[in-house]
Amino acid sequence: xxxxxxxxxxLQVDHPDGSGYLPGLAIDMVIFGFHEKQLKVxxxxxQNTNLLGLPAGFIKEKENLNEAAKRALTHRTGxxxxxxxxxxxxxxxxxxxxxxxxxxxxxKGMNPGDDHWLLKRFVSVGFYALVDFTKAVPSPDLLSExxxxxxxxxxxxxxxxxxxxxxxxxxxxxxxxxxxxxxxNLLPETFTMGDLQSLYETILGEKLNRTSFQRKILSLDxxxxxxxxxxxxxxxxxxxxxxxxxxxVAVPEKSFL
Amino acid sequence: xxxxxxxxxxLQVDHPDGSGYLPGLAIDMVIFGFHEKQLKVxxxxxQNTNLLGLPAGFIKEKENLNEAAKRALTHRTGxxxxxxxxxxxxxxxxxxxxxxxxxxxxxKGMNPGDDHWLLKRFVSVGFYALVDFTKAVPSPDLLSExxxxxxxxxxxxxxxxxxxxxxxxxxxxxxxxxxxxxxxNLLPETFTMGDLQSLYETILGEKLNRTSFQRKILSLDxxxxxxxxxxxxxxxxxxxxxxxxxxxVAVPEKSFL
Numbered sequence: 001x002x003x004x005x006x007x008x009x010x011l012q013v014d015h016p017d018g019s020g021y022l023p024g025l026a027i028d029m030v031i032f033g034f035h036e037k038q039l040k041v042x043x044x045x046x047q048n049t050n051l052l053g054l055p056a057g058f059i060k061e062k063e064n065l066n067e068a069a070k071r072a073l074t075h076r077t078g079x080x081x082x083x084x085x086x087x088x089x090x091x092x093x094x095x096x097x098x099x100x101x102x103x104x105x106x107x108k109g110m111n112p113g114d115d116h117w118l119l120k121r122f123v124s125v126g127f128y129a130l131v132d133f134t135k136a137v138p139s140p141d142l143l144s145e146x147x148x149x150x151x152x153x154x155x156x157x158x159x160x161x162x163x164x165x166x167x168x169x170x171x172x173x174x175x176x177x178x179x180x181x182x183x184x185n186l187l188p189e190t191f192t193m194g195d196l197q198s199l200y201e202t203i204l205g206e207k208l209n210r211t212s213f214q215r216k217i218l219s220l221d222x223x224x225x226x227x228x229x230x231x232x233x234x235x236x237x238x239x240x241x242x243x244x245x246x247x248x249v250a251v252p253e254k255s256f257l
Numbered sequence: 258x259x260x261x262x263x264x265x266x267x268l269q270v271d272h273p274d275g276s277g278y279l280p281g282l283a284i285d286m287v288i289f290g291f292h293e294k295q296l297k298v299x300x301x302x303x304q305n306t307n308l309l310g311l312p313a314g315f316i317k318e319k320e321n322l323n324e325a326a327k328r329a330l331t332h333r334t335g336x337x338x339x340x341x342x343x344x345x346x347x348x349x350x351x352x353x354x355x356x357x358x359x360x361x362x363x364x365k366g367m368n369p370g371d372d373h374w375l376l377k378r379f380v381s382v383g384f385y386a387l388v389d390f391t392k393a394v395p396s397p398d399l400l401s402e403x404x405x406x407x408x409x410x411x412x413x414x415x416x417x418x419x420x421x422x423x424x425x426x427x428x429x430x431x432x433x434x435x436x437x438x439x440x441x442n443l444l445p446e447t448f449t450m451g452d453l454q455s456l457y458e459t460i461l462g463e464k465l466n467r468t469s470f471q472r473k474i475l476s477l478d479x480x481x482x483x484x485x486x487x488x489x490x491x492x493x494x495x496x497x498x499x500x501x502x503x504x505x506v507a508v509p510e511k512s513f514l
Contacts, residue, residue, distance in 0.1 A: 022281055022378070022380065023280050023281060024279055024280060024281065024282065025281065025282060025380055059348065059380070061378070062350050063350060064348060064349045064350055064351075065346060065348025065349070065380060066348065066349075086345065086346055088343060089322060089343055089346060089382050091316065091321060091322025091323065091382070092321045092322070092323075093319050093320060093321055094321075121279070121318070123279065123282055123316070123322060125346050125348075175436070179432070179436075
């Protein structure tokens with residue numbers, strides 16, 4: 001009856017004390033993609049519950065926190081070596097609400113008691129990831145029916161505090177965009193100057209001047225210019241560019257002084 | 258026999274399951290101060306163990322994570338309304354080492370079993386705080402004998418991964434220094450331009466040009482100039498300044514574009 005065979009099927013959701021996982025600590029992931037001038041996030045859909053939420057993960061007893069996040073990210077996207085960063089720990093008591101999880105477990109035919117490990121208070125470490133939309137293959141987890149991209153600009157209602165988690169992740173992405181040049185992780189390997197400007201505009205939520213954007217980006221000396229993009233009408237074909245550095249590596253920060 | 262009477266004496270260190278606290282989750286705090294051109298951090302000293310470490314905290318069952326950090330910070334410094342920020346979650350399995358805590362508990366006359374809550378694996382949320390050195394009144398916790406300032410440039414060996422926690426906090430402080438102008442939290446209410454430059458130089462670990470530092474800082478329009486500082490020889494007395502904004506409020510970030 002199980003729909004997938006990825007290794008996190010090992011998750012003992014039906015084990016009342018979650019044997020093998022750290023208690024009370026979860027991971028939630030805001031996985032950003034960029035496609036057709038839209039920022040997108042991956043969401044899980046839970047059948048027969050009307051619930052939608054962020055991909056989550058748990059930490060094995062002898063596993064590193066960051067490794068657990070990488071593992072969950074790989075399972076949801078099929079991708080390795082993705083830009084992934086801790087950005088905030090969501091630890092308010094008010095986020096404790098066992099009802100959505102109880103509904104999900106019941107929809108799977110379980111009848112969990114109040115002391116089931118998944119129904120206790122969780123503190124959640126928020127991670128955000130930047131993936132190449134064209135390469136990700138979204139895949140649901142053991143409790144969900146679908147995993148799919150949703151436009152950030154037009155999100156449906158989400159379970160628990162997942163909307164706030166996404167907002168905080170976007171805020172962090174904006175703040176880090178210049179400093180670490182991490183936006184490049186959202187583009188395919190080659191892209192036009194227009195693609196890059198469109199990405200910056202979408203993340204920052206504002207229009208940028210074309211000439212000064214281009215001048216500024218080129219002055220950073222981080223792009224390699226390739227051949228022109230073949231568009232049929234060769235006359236106005238734009239150049240393709242590639243990011244010089246390994247995209248996981250942050251560019252050294254400049255001080256304002 | 259207890260040396261202090263602050264409310265965190267409620268901590269049930271001698272209760273084997275830590276009743277009342279979230280399991281496996283701790284807070285560690287890098288509390289920065291600035292004095293005589295030195296960055297300093299607060300450390301706890303544990304008698305008869307040769308152990309030194311960062312102030313820590315635990316989260317009550319119905320308490321917000323950030324509130325728990327504020328509570329611990331207030332207990333260690335006597336101060337309220339301090340700049341305090343989450344900066345990283347330390348969650349590697351390799352940091353799990355029950356021996357230092359066992360030594361500390363034994364030095365207090367306890368003989369904890371292997372399943373004592375304090376001897377299990379902890380994931381720790383790192384917070385850093387910026388305090389006005391002249392106002393803080395360091396105070397030890399229930400398990401420690403002393404709480405005192407140490408020069409960051411000359412730290413003794415620390416327990417567990419606390420050295421790495423301090424390094425990561427300093428790295429974050431440097432990265433956020435301009436963006437959020439948070440350095441002001443380390444100065445007394447009024448200061449000279451020389452004090453401010455000295456603070457920036459100490460945090461960044463490099464000398465800055467006096468004229469351009471002053472021009473840049475004044476161009477931000479965040480300082481209010483007060484009377485001259487009385488130094489006896491009135492001729493060369495420097496002006497005193499005050500930060501215009503509430504010091505907990507971050508200044509809006511500027512994009513490089």
